[in-house]
Amino acid sequence: MRILLVEDDLELQANLKQHLIDANFTLDVASDGEDGLFQGSEYSYDAGIIDVGLPKLNGIELITKLREREIDFPILILTARDSWQDKVEGLDAGADDYLTKPFHPEELIARLNALIRRSAGKASPQVYNGPFSINTSTLEVKKSGQLINLSSSEYKLFEFFMLHPGEVKSKTVLIEHIYDQDFDLDSNVIEVFIRRLRKKLDPDNQLGLIETLRGRGYRLTPLASNEQRTEDESDAK
Incomplete structure (x- = not known):
């Protein structure tokens, strides 16, 4: 952010x-x-x-x-x-x-x-999308209750997506929300981080988690499952 x-x-x-x-x-x-x-x-x-x-x-x-x-x-x-x-x-x-x-x-x-x-319309620091969750206080990312290790930049990108599911975000918008004013907007860094997120979070593309819309940008697919909520709550007990 x-x-x-x-x-x-x-x-x-x-x-x-x-x-x-x-x-x-x-x-x-x-x-x-x-x-x-x-x-x-x-x-x-x-x-x-x-x-x-x-x-x-x-x-x-x-x-x-x-x-x-x-x-x-x-x-x-x-x-x-x-x-x-x-x-x-x-x-x-x-x-x-x-x-x-x-x-x-x-x-x-x-x-x-x-x-x-x-x-972003979220009341809790725990934000869910299908089997995925992020905690904006602890900066933890989980898939089906299991911790996923992301770099700082990968986390920033995924957090922004998780707070705006279903919204198309251009490469420029993503860079503006992740990097400071002096960052090179012509860099292909967003494509690199998108590939890394897909590999770590949805390696077989079974969920179609991050969609590419040619000429427009990227979109996080809203996923309907709430199974991770039960798993995370059980871990907390």
């Missing part, structure tokens, strides 16, 4: 960046509201983290302008202010959740994951 972080405290920015990268997010950063508005308007994100006290354009103004442009990725605001009025102002501007400084990075990541799941 690709995140926009807009934070002018460079020490906090660097700290959050490392925690988010460790949690398998792809990250773009901005240090003021104007740059945040530019990046938020020009690039595609799965969520944003925006500090309220930004230079040039404060966080509330930034969120208001993004929403006026019909940019609808979920936004988590960071604020050093602890009055309920400030929190309400941020939510009324179009933010989806807030954290008051200081906070634990683990809480930020948990809230961020929850926002991304809800924006």
Whole structure:
């Protein structure tokens, strides 16, 4: 998942960046509201983290302008202010959740994951599709209850598919949600990772898990079986 972080405290920015990268997010950063508005308007994100006290354009103004442009990725605001009025102002501007400084990075990541799941219509960190499941908190992938070992990039790609089953995603969209702005969009890396996912998850193509639509992109096939839910729940007991 690709995140926009807009934070002018460079020490906090660097700290959050490392925690988010460790949690398998792809990250773009901005240090003021104007740059945040530019990046938020020009690039595609799965969520944003925006500090309220930004230079040039404060966080509330930034969120208001993004929403006026019909940019609808979920936004988590960071604020050093602890009055309920400030929190309400941020939510009324179009933010989806807030954290008051200081906070634990683990809480930020948990809230961020929850926002991304809800924006994809998922309530639980455990997301299912036929015999496959992912846990967006532990980053585990299972097939019929058995762990599947994926690389970081393979996981990011499969997670994006699992949160958007049945939707056609172009190569450009997939790259935008997995890599940062500087990645080479002409690379054949997506084809490579699609082949790897098919080999690891559906080696005999019995399920037709990832479909190629020539000239359009790729689509994760929605699978009807819920057998893995019982197996995973049994493992947890």
